[in-house]
Amino acid sequence: MTSFHTIKWLDPGLVSMIDQRKLPHKVIYNEYQDPAAVAGAIKDMVIRGAPAIGAAAAYGLALVPWHDKIGRLEDVYKKLEHAAGILRKSRPTAVNLFWAIDRMMALVEEINYSSVAELKERLLKEALQIAEEDVVTNKAIGRNAMPLIPDGAVIFHHCNTGSLAAVDYGTALGIIRLAHEEGKNVFAFVDETRPRLQGGRLTAWELLQYGVPFKVVADSTSGHYMRTQRVDLCVVGTDRVAANGDVANKIGTYNLAVVAHENKVPFYVAVPKTTIDMNTPSGDQIEIEERPAEEVTHVGNWQITPDGTPVGNPAFDVTPAKYVTAFITEDGVVYPPYEENLAKLFRELE
Numbered sequence: 509m510t511s512f513h514t515i516k517w518l519d520p521g522l523v524s525m526i527d528q529r530k531l532p533h534k535v536i537y538n539e540y541q542d543p544a545a546v547a548g549a550i551k552d553m554v555i556r557g558a559p560a561i562g563a564a565a566a567y568g569l570a571l572v573p574w575h576d577k578i579g580r581l582e583d584v585y586k587k588l589e590h591a592a593g594i595l596r597k598s599r600p601t602a603v604n605l606f607w608a609i610d611r612m613m614a615l616v617e618e619i620n621y622s623s624v625a626e627l628k629e630r631l632l633k634e635a636l637q638i639a640e641e642d643v644v645t646n647k648a649i650g651r652n653a654m655p656l657i658p659d660g661a662v663i664f665h666h667c668n669t670g671s672l673a674a675v676d677y678g679t680a681l682g683i684i685r686l687a688h689e690e691g692k693n694v695f696a697f698v699d700e701t702r703p704r705l706q707g708g709r710l711t712a713w714e715l716l717q718y719g720v721p722f723k724v725v726a727d728s729t730s731g732h733y734m735r736t737q738r739v740d741l742c743v744v745g746t747d748r749v750a751a752n753g754d755v756a757n758k759i760g761t762y763n764l765a766v767v768a769h770e771n772k773v774p775f776y777v778a779v780p781k782t783t784i785d786m787n788t789p790s791g792d793q794i795e796i797e798e799r800p801a802e803e804v805t806h807v808g809n810w811q812i813t814p815d816g817t818p819v820g821n822p823a824f825d826v827t828p829a830k831y832v833t834a835f836i837t838e839d840g841v842v843y844p845p846y847e848e849n850l851a852k853l854f855r856e857l858e
């Protein structure tokens with residue numbers, strides 16, 4: 509367990525989240541009791557990272573019956589529909605958001621409840637379960653990755669995919685952390701991840717706590733390092749994998765994958781099955797979030813561009829499947845051909 513929590517349910521009916529906008533300088537926990545405020549926290553990136561966003565949405569919905577004061581089921585159902593609508597609009601790319609909302613709303617729609625109290629207990633149980641499953645999944649991803657991580661591995665990582673991006677432990681960063689815990693002497697190159705600096709602020713903050721040796725580097729350095737020194741592998745997380753294996757992840761991932769390919773460095777994607785979207789045929793159908801211009805024109809409160817500068821700020825890009833060496837999931841490592849082997853991963857479940 510980490511010494512901090514990314515997201516946690518507190519009685520009576522509060523969702524507590526570490527405010528990731530303030531890290532690494534301030535460790536502050538915000539408490540929410542209203543699903544619209546949870547949606548706002550997702551949008552403003554108080555909480556971010558695909559699995560963490562999913563858990564936040566689930567807890568956000570659990571808040572609805574918790575704070576009902578009247579006790580009429582019909583009213584609570586309506587409020588839940590409304591809250592689900594607001595949460596769905598918070599961020600478009602991470603499929604975990606929609607997956608978690610659908611899972612919670614299926615319980616609302618498919619069960620005949622006799623009271624609001626019963627609905628309240630059931631939704632909280634499910635949200636807690638979603639959170640618990642995430643931690644178990646991340647640890648399984650880490651274990652499945654270990655045969656791919658040589659002793660002394662030099663690893664490139666992008667964005668933040670650690671405990672802060674999940675309920676705990678994390679996906680790609682969880683792999684690096686586990687390799688370190690197993691005494692593998694790994695070293696991480698940490699992309700700073702412009703414009704929100706998830707690498708420089710958040711991944712660095714986590715790795716310092718775990719004692720993993722690392723170096724923060726500008727995103728544009730990967731070509732230089734891969735050409736001039738030994739890099740053994742890249743490992744990244746993802747917000748959505750399409751059925752053909754195309755990967756949506758933090759902007760800059762595509763550049764990293766192309767550079768890795770050019771330099772014959774394996775490029776792995778750590779992915780819980782909740783992030784694989786078999787209903788989206790390819791990366792072309794994944795909505796890429798465009799975020800506010802201020803994220804590019806400013807670093808913190810400091811404006812770095814002239815007034816009136818036009819800006820493009822896509823938060824994610826799509827890495828074509830052909831650049832992915834393998835997907836590391838909780839159920840094993842998946843190699844190409846992805847269309848076939850990702851489908852098999854889900855068929856085997858049934």
Ligand code: MRU
Pocket residue numbers: 556557558559602666667668669670673674678679680706744745746747757758759823
């Ligand atoms: O915009 P963010 O910080 O939410 O983007 C996060 C990422 O791109 C992560 O790599 C992804 O969500 C996987 S986190 C386990």
